[in-house]
Amino acid sequence: MRDSFKKHRYLLRSVMAAVASGLLLWIINAAVLVWVFHRGTFEERIFHPDAYSISTLIIITLAFTGYSILSYCSIAKRRLAEESLKKSKKEREDTFNAITDPVFIHDSDFRIVRANKAYQEAAGMPFEEIIGKPYDEVFPKMEAPFNGCLKALILQEQQQEVTDPFTCKIYKVWFYPIKTDAYKYSVHILEDITEKKKAENELKERLDELERFYRATVGREIMMHEVMEENQRLKAKIKEMEGKKI
Secondary structure, three states: OHHHHHHOHHHHHHHHHHHHHHHHHHHHHHHHHHHOOOOOOHHHHHHOOOHHHHHHHHHHHHHHHHHHHHHHHHHHHHHHHHHHHHHHHHHHHHHHHHOOOOEEEEEOOOEEEEEOHHHHHHHOOOHHHHOOOEHHHOOOOOOOOOHHHHHHHHHOOEEEEEEOOOOOOEEEEEEEEEEOOOEEEEEEEEEEOHHHHHHHHHHHHHHHHHHHHHHHHHHHHHHHHHHHHHHHHHHHHHHHHHHHHO
């Protein structure tokens, strides 16, 4: 009920203003007729007006009221559209900022036009300092734009692994160019794969250790087999020599 009252508050004010304007015109009309044209007294004109004055003032009051209602409808429609636009924009911003991976959008000059909260936190800079800057000067800081970003302009979707020299984190960067008639924007998504790469490297090191251990074990088995064969040959030779002595 409270929201409904707020919604129609402007309409009530408009109607009250129209009625007040009509009453004001009524008083002004009475004053002009009395003091300019000397037609009766002020009290008569206020409390006992003629039919012409009444009809004129009613028409003017209705006109003001109608105009106020139309103005209200126009303003209410505009406000509704603005509120809908704000709500839609907020929902998009909330969705954009809900992405846990750093995401930013740059224009054809490689300047950042939008970035989500995760990118802002990774860059360690306020949004005011991020927007409008070339992304290679923000995060991760580089000497030039990503190679994959330049390739994506021709080959569409691309990806590239990069390492941030300051945090030593490894990111897989996805590039999605947005084109209409000409190239305009590109979306970059930075997926933190540091732990994944660390796990992969640890697994590779473990596999290398196992492979070295296997080779060493196999090598020892081969050596033992050769030693046993040589031992058997020596025993056979000794027996042969002993037989000859007899």
